[in-house]
Amino acid sequence: MKKFIILMLSVQAIWAQQPTKRIEFEAPESYPEGVAFDKASNAFYVTSARLGTVGKVTREGKYTELYADKSLKSTYGIKVHPDGKRLFFCAADANYSKFSTPETKKKTARLISIDLRSGKKLSDTDLSGLAAGEHFPNDLAFDNQGSVYVTDSYADVIYKVDTNGKAAVFSRSELLKAAGVGPNGIVFHPHGFLIVANNGTGALVKIDLNNPEKGAKVKIDQFFPNADGLLLHDNYTLTLVQNGGVNKIFKLKTADNWTTAQVTESTSVEDRFAFPSTAAAAGSETWIMNANFSELTEGNNVPSKKFSLQQAVFNPVKK
Template identity: 55%
Template sequence: MKKIIVCALFVGCAAAIPDQPTARIEFNAPEAYPEGIEYDSNSDTYFVSSARLGSIGKVTPAGAYSILNNDPTFKSSYGVKVHPDGKRLFACIGDANYSKFTSPDTRKKMARLVGIDIATGKKTDDIDLAGLVQGEHFPNDIAFDSQQNAYVTDSFANVIYKVTPGGKASVFADSPLFKTKGIGLNGIVYHPSGYLLTVSSGTGTLYKIDLNNSKNIAKVSTEQFFVNGDGLLLTDNQKLVVVQNGGSDKIYELTSEDNWSSAKLSASTLVADRFTYPSTATKAKDKVWVMNAKFTELTDSTSVPSRKFAIQHARLMPLPR
């Protein structure tokens, strides 16, 4: 009887809802605690960051992990994104919370956008963002627009930085709407219609920012707030994947029919999928894959550091309209 009740929640459901977790790509990366993930179709590789060690790694679809870059000055690495040129991987580098190598001179102070040559693993770019805004810093996620400008969220300063292709950095968007305690602005994506979409972990609100006028900021009207919202992934112009952790540990799909003035929930993952503090998402071929960051272990002093982590398929089940 329970299966019939649950099944009624989903459109076109003729059989029992799956009760097993989705496919996982497991890999050994002792103490890495990867947060960012990016699939590179050219090399058929997943790039992953490390909140604990700062290293940048790569994972094959078969689960073989290796280090791309292990710069000792990278205290923590978070969001990662392949540059539009396809040759470099960019990463948000800071020392916000979980670094094994944290130090007083960098703790909540470091904010860098770093580029790494995908073929050699050598650093190609290193842009300092910390001097643009006073206070604490947490460079968290990154998006590129059609002109190869980079946009970086700072989850402590609650601003969005802009870095030009030539490496010039500035504050792109700063608004009272963004201000919140704790971790604020987090995931960010570029929409080809000429704006950014970002989510605040602290308030659960989605924002739309006009690229031609960064003061033109609007809240996206949604049916619920996404407190502890983390990574965002635009799968097409009308569909946005939102990763939520902090206890919920679910992935949602939002659909907009009015150019992201508003959006409705269209799909979500199931409790049975058992994500473990999902953080960010990427699309590989026709599927959405999510990084299980396992950050709850980092706040538990009795926890033994994990050696194994998993990239998990997000099976998005349609919700009733």
């Protein structure tokens, strides 16, 4: 009986260390970074840091290319427009593109929209002339009026593109600055502000739409170096994706409108996320894009053919 109990405990331990559920798909060399979920088609849309494409991934793991453009080097953050008919995504040439050129490297900054069903391009906004220096448009968010806010991780600014397609620098807050990669993941809060993850400093920055140049750090009892994607679940709950060796997903909550926040839950180290980048909500589930960028930084790997979306299962954080 004692041996049986020990065996059962061993089996349970092995089971507990298994990674959470994944949707694996074959998209050779793509290295997807951004992910968005579309309720109408019950499918995910992903970008490509290496090839500059946009693809569709079904729940069953079938990948099809939705949009390709020879002028694109890399694609990053992607979101479904509130109208449910359009996909918006960031186009750059920041680091991992297979097609990078001296003319586009760290210079490309575009916001593109396509028809969600046909993949036809609807708009293409050049952001590269709005701020000096190098460029890396990384993520985006929509406000209640349908305007788009885009983080530029190299120029350390946030752009705003209104519903007429007019683009301008929205915020140059000092809190967006960092050595290397700065503002990254971004969400819009219905109370009239943005929350931005500063990749370099590990801070969350709150930007009031009525006073965008100031900004304030959300007071949290820890920092998140290499913070990437953000996902707002409701007015009080936020998911943060952290890579750079940590490779965990955190859930934060606030009781004072994001003046302060507390880490309440996180994923387990045993889940073994592979350089997680961004998050998308599919009903009550949270899915994470495994970008696998560590393969590209090592430089001696054969490019992967298969990638995965992985479900985040959260556990309470012990205080």
